Amino acid sequence: MKNTEEKFGEEVLDACIKHTKEEVLAEQLPFIQGKKYDFAPQFKDLTVQLYLVGVMQQFYDQYEATTTDAQEKAFEALYHMMIRDGVKAKRAKKQAAFVKKMSVLDDGDEALALALGYESKPGDHSLAEVFDHYTDETRVSKGMWRDYDRGKTILLLGGLLFAMAGIWFVTIYLPESEGITILAVGLLTAFLFITPVFLIGLLIYRYKIRKSNRSRTSSH
Numbered sequence: 001m002k003n004t005e006e007k008f009g010e011e012v013l014d015a016c017i018k019h020t021k022e023e024v025l026a027e028q029l030p031f032i033q034g035k036k037y038d039f040a041p042q043f044k045d046l047t048v049q050l051y052l053v054g055v056m057q058q059f060y061d062q063y064e065a066t067t068t069d070a071q072e073k074a075f076e077a078l079y080h081m082m083i084r085d086g087v088k089a090k091r092a093k094k095q096a097a098f099v100k101k102m103s104v105l106d107d108g109d110e111a112l113a114l115a116l117g118y119e120s121k122p123g124d125h126s127l128a129e130v131f132d133h134y135t136d137e138t139r140v141s142k143g144m145w146r147d148y149d150r151g152k153t154i155l156l157l158g159g160l161l162f163a164m165a166g167i168w169f170v171t172i173y174l175p176e177s178e179g180i181t182i183l184a185v186g187l188l189t190a191f192l193f194i195t196p197v198f199l200i201g202l203l204i205y206r207y208k209i210r211k212s213n214r215s216r217t218s219s220h
Contacts, residue, residue: 016059016073017081024055024120028127037131043140044131047113049099051127053078054117075100151201155194163190 028051037044056074057067064070075096082092103114113130120126134140166189170182177185 012060012063013077013080016056016077017084019059020052020055020077020081023122025052027122028120028125031125031128032131035128035131037135039131039134039140043134046099046102047130047134048127049078049095050103050111050113051117051120051130052081053099053103054114055120057114058118058120151197155197158197159190159194162193163187165189 025048039047053071053074056077057071060070060073060077061067064073078099079092079096082095083089087095103111105111112133116126116130163186167182167186170177170185174181
């Protein structure tokens with residue numbers, strides 16, 4: 001039989017998740033659905049989860065002794081919320097750990113989404129405010145991630161085809177070659193394809209980032 005403290009903890013967790021999903025998130029989502037954001041799905045999901053951690057931290061402030069304790073409870077609540085949404089425990093644990101890692105920036109400040117979630121009030125547009133902050137950020141755009149995924153496919157398939165071509169060439173024209181030599185030629189031809197394509201992709205990426213930075217600077 002559960003003791004009183006465990007039962008109370010579960011009741012608070014249930015109330016936190018219900019408040020976060022049915023009150024805050026249900027109110028905030030319509031404000032961003034009407035906007036045609038061009039964000040990568042990974043970035044959008046992470047931003048929403050960071051925002052919800054802030055909301056849950058605000059909720060737990062009334063029960064915990066310190067803000068740090070409230071935030072720890074908020075990350076635990078995020079994990080349990082994902083479990084209830086049908087996410088497998090291992091994946092939910094990994095994602096919650098990733099969200100926690102991304103909640104602190106390189107300079108030690110809290111992520112904007114978490115901070116605004118923590119400061120959110122009924123009727124505000126705080127989640128939309130978070131996304132509006134990143135509308136000119138090329139690195140989180142859907143197009144950039146689509147190019148990234150396409151580039152990975154090109155590198156993988158292209159490298160495989162070049163490796164097969166190299167192996168085929170050695171097998172046909174140098175049949176006396178040893179297995180290790182054939183393998184080495186295959187790897188070399190794959191490397192000769194992957195390296196220049198990767199460098200070209202990197203140059204394109206850096207060009208787009210610099211162009212985006214110049215656009216933001218000029219707009220300010």
